[in-house]
Amino acid sequence: MTYARHSNLVSASDQARPIWKVEGDAALPQAHAAWAKSNGFKGKAGQLLVVPDAHGEVAGAYLGTGKVFDPVSLRSLAARLPQGDWKLVGTASDTEAELAAVAFGLGGYVFDRYKPSKEKPQARLVVDDSVDLEAVHRIVAACALTREMVDTPAQDMGPLQLETIGREIAEENGASFSVITGDDLLEQNYPAVHAVGRAATPARAPRVIEIGWNLDKTDWPLVALVGKGVVFDTGGLDLKGAAGMRNMKKDMGGAAHALSLGRLVMQAGLKLRLVVLVAAVENAVSGDAFRPGDILSTRKGLTIEIGNTDAEGRLILSDILTRAGELEPDLTVDFATLTGAARIALGPELPPLYTTDDDLAQGVAASAKAVSDPLWRMPLWDGYGAALDSEIADVRNDSAAWAQAGSVTAALFLQKFAPQSGSWAHMDVFAWNPRNRPGYAEGGEAQTLRAWFHYLQQSFANRAAR
Incomplete structure (x- = not known):
């Protein structure tokens, strides 16, 4: 890139x-x-x-x-x-x-x-x-990297390319880097990531990417950035229609945000510890694809009934959110192009924020306003939790009986796997400009990246670890 x-x-x-x-x-x-x-x-x-x-x-x-x-x-x-x-x-x-x-x-x-x-x-x-022109250049470059990754077609932006970009970012900033690929995901206990990505060709095998920075600074707060990296989403066996599949190269937008924000944090030298976690998969169709009705295992030990193979993003996030929790972060932020319901609720330009931490929500909202990078807090309402109940597993991955509140129920699903330490926030980003206008080219867009960087820079770095 x-x-x-x-x-x-x-x-x-x-x-x-x-x-x-x-x-x-x-x-x-x-x-x-x-x-x-x-x-x-x-x-x-x-x-x-x-x-x-x-x-x-x-x-x-x-x-x-x-x-x-x-x-x-x-x-x-x-x-x-x-x-x-x-x-x-x-x-x-x-x-x-x-x-x-x-x-x-x-x-x-x-x-x-x-x-x-x-x-x-x-x-x-x-x-x-x-x-500070250099600081401005770093921010603009982080947003451009996000947009360029999203704009690049899936043929040239597969799991390997996400891995390569993550590796380059780590090497440039003196960070540690590791990747677990293919069947090794089963041995290393990432079963949901493996299940979603196993139908792809060997060259596009699923993988979990992990970057660690400043991890020896044990008195600094630890921030985990988690990204959904579905490089292309056919919908799996619950196949999308042509219109729904057309722009699914952008379904790795969450990973693009996590990697770019992580790069920006490292370049700016913020006084915090950082972990970036990305699950990179292609939701493909083959004889080995996971099926509606399957029961998947997860890293956390919870079982998931598959109601719809097109609700795959939350499946891969379940494993890497669990991995984030094992590190006991002070703050976890996940980015995902997760639901069309978020666009129905708030449109393409206003990504929803989900969190139970009122102080975090207020702080990020203030940062969003300060840098004109909008977001909107949505209710993580427990009353919709029953939509995820399953008779034969711990949870189901769709809310088929509930025709509404799809973005809320997706966030409630992720909450079951989110770290118990510190605060957790979920961003359901669109990562896309649906119309071309001056300054806003149709295609990839960085959403809330600048808001989160401002928050980390102004309100989180230098805080004593909890």
Whole structure:
């Protein structure tokens, strides 16, 4: 992987043109007022007006802010401004300048692995001196890595490729790395991961990837990042229809988030211990595929009745959440493209957060707001727990008798396997932009990664272990 080739942020330029913020119907300089009127520019939020100088060259641009300036609006400018260097004028604070730089960087993402871009060179933003440009680059690169992994088709993003990326991240940051593959999963007690992935070809055998960092710092808090890595989901024997299968290359989005966030934490040198756990499988169809009605064993010892082979993500997570619990972390966060029900509840742009820890929920929500990386807490309501009851096993993997609350019941399933130490949070991310618009290319998206990094950096690192 390239880890974000397309940097559109620079520290200095002699040719930078200004981006002036305009609040609502604020008056413009006389030289530009008539031009603005003829182009219908009224300072509405997100409106952009490029203005010429006396020679017809680009002199600068006005950005409408509405009543309140949102730094995230610069994400769209990366695609809308003419090529060349630009500088935002009049940022109110260092935080605002940093958010604007991150947003502009995110807007410059291009996935051109299979179709090299023939577009004109991108606009670049000259970052304010008060901003730590290296820190911004790391954040933008982490999001780009997530998106590039999700965008890459399953033919080139299989379990082995996830392993390779994890190994590279570990080696770059002096972390430990281990992987358990194929039938060794049974010997090492990851039976659910093996069952889901065993139908794939030997070259795409299932595996559990584990990265450990700073583990000798026993007085620092331990954070476990857990990722669902289903590199392609056919639905198994409960086969998806063509429309449902079309974008299932993105079903490893949880693993992409866990690996990228782990990489960012290590690069930033946060004072905490870190474990990243990824279960990488392909939910394929063959004579060896697990079946509806099968009873699967798990690392925790609980048995699972398979009601639907297309509810496979929670199965592999059950084993690696159990593994996380064996390490007694202070915080566990799992990322998974788990349910369509989450999209029905909150749409594609607002991932649900599940946790029983009110302080954690409030802290992460505050971080999400601070960096404009939204999430929404959903109820982990015990009243729906009966949906997972089975007559012949400890739990079932679907809630077929319950036509609603699918995201909640999936979270309740994971809760049965979540670590008992510290706090646990589940993110049901979509990891995808379903429509193309300036700054938001259709395809892979990093969701809540920046929010969680901000929380770990501001509220969790340096805490005494519980």
